Amino acid sequence: xxxxxxxxxxxSATPRDVAAVLALWRAAGGPASPTDNPDGLARLLRRDRDxxxxxDCGGVPIASLIVVWDGWRGNFYRLxxxxxxxxxxxxxxxxxxxxxRLGALGAVRLSAVVAEGDPGAxxxxxxxxxxxxxxxxxxxxxxxx
Numbered sequence: 142x143x144x145x146x147x148x149x150x151x152x153s154a155t156p157r158d159v160a161a162v163l164a165l166w167r168a169a170g171g172p173a174s175p176t177d178n179p180d181g182l183a184r185l186l187r188r189d190r191d192x193x194x195x196x197d198c199g200g201v202p203i204a205s206l207i208v209v210w211d212g213w214r215g216n217f218y219r220l221x222x223x224x225x226x227x228x229x230x231x232x233x234x235x236x237x238x239x240x241x242r243l244g245a246l247g248a249v250r251l252s253a254v255v256a257e258g259d260p261g262a263x264x265x266x267x268x269x270x271x272x273x274x275x276x277x278x279x280x281x282x283x284x285x286x
Contacts, residue, residue: 149203149231151238154193156186161202162195169221171256175283194238196222196231204231208239215243217253220262236269254279 154162159182166177175181185192185207192209195202203226207218217239222232243251253271255262 215248
C-alpha cells in the first residue's frame with residue numbers, strides 16, 4: 142500500500158523526539174557528525190524550539206531537517222528521510238516548510254549543507270531550486286573530540 146499525504150504531517154521536533162531522530166539519521170545513512178548525539182540535539186532544541194522540523198507519521202519522525210536562522214542567513218542541515226519513505230514528496234515538503242519559516246524570520250538567502258558523495262542528495266537540492274556556489278568551500282574545525 143502506498144502511503145498518502147494524509148499519513149504524515151510536518152511539525153517542530155520536541156525533546157521527546159531526540160532518540161527517534163538520531164535513529165532516523167542512522168537509518169537514512171550519510172556522514173555522521175560529532176553533534177549527532179542526544180546532548181547535541183537537545184542543545185539545538187533549547188536554543189531554537191523550531192530549529193528541527195520532522196515529518197511525523199503516527200507519532201514517529203520519518204524525516205527531518207535542521208532549519209537554522211542566525212539573524213543574517215538561513216541554513217539547512219541534515220535533511221534525512223527513512224529509506225522506505227523516499228520519493229513521496231516528504232523531503233520537498235520539509236524544505237518548503239523550512240523556507241517559509243526562514244522567510245518569515247527575514248532570510249533573503251538560504252543555503253544547504255549537502256554531502257558531496259551523495260548524488261541523490263545533490264540532485265534533490267538542484268531539483269528544489271538550489272544551486273552550487275562554485276566560488277566557496279566550507280571549512281570545519283571541531284572544538285571537542
